[in-house]
Amino acid sequence: xxxxxxxxxxxxxxxxxxxxxxxxxxxxxxxxxxxxxxxxxxxxxxxxxxxxxxxxxxxxxxxxxxxxxxxxxxxxxxxxxxxxxxxxxxxxxxxxxxxxxxxxxxxxxxxxxxxxxxxxxxxxxxxxxxxxxxxxxxxxxxxxxxxxxxxxxxxxxxxxxxxxxxxxxxxxxx
Numbered sequence: 064x065x066x067x068x069x070x071x072x073x074x075x076x077x078x079x080x081x082x083x084x085x086x087x088x089x090x091x092x093x094x095x096x097x098x099x100x101x102x103x104x105x106x107x108x109x110x111x112x113x114x115x116x117x118x119x120x121x122x123x124x125x126x127x128x129x130x131x132x133x134x135x136x137x138x139x140x141x142x143x144x145x146x147x148x149x150x151x152x153x154x155x156x157x158x159x160x161x162x163x164x165x166x167x168x169x170x171x172x173x174x175x176x177x178x179x180x181x182x183x184x185x186x187x188x189x190x191x192x193x194x195x196x197x198x199x200x201x202x203x204x205x206x207x208x209x210x211x212x213x214x215x216x217x218x219x220x221x222x223x224x225x226x227x228x229x230x231x232x233x234x235x236x237x
Contacts, residue, residue, distance in 0.1 A: 074099040125177040132184035142197035145188045156215030
């Protein structure tokens with residue numbers, strides 16, 4: 064891909080992420096193209112369908128979360144790393160609730176390895192925290208992922224979700 068085409072694609076995905084966060088997965092494709100500073104034709108050349116754009120946004124966010132996990136493991140103690148990542152994961156879940164549901168409902172998630180990537184990222188954090196004695200011995204990465212997803216689905220607002228996550232983090236301690 065030429066460098067200008069790659070930049071246009073990156074701008075489209077970034078603009079789509081913003082617009083989808085504001086308006087949901089049914090956001091206007093024209094608005095996305097305008098925010099990216101490109102025409103509708105450029106959007107459709109890169110993403111012939113809305114679904115392809117949604118997948119690009121979602122997988123980009125997953126990749127960012129997984130990269131953050133690695134950065135936190137390298138830079139912080141295991142307890143702080145897990146805490147910071149759980150906060151970021153909750154924000155992701157609250158922001159992408161409609162996007163994830165749309166991708167799943169459309170059957171687009173069957174070819175994505177997002178779940179495996181997230182389990183891997185969470186496993187590194189949970190294993191480190193467990194080895195440091197910051198998390199109970201019986202806690203598994205999938206437990207933590209499911210708890211945070213459940214909080215995001217159940218909480219009526221971000222403040223309540225943060226409170227529930229704080230309670231959950233305390234419950235994970237030995």
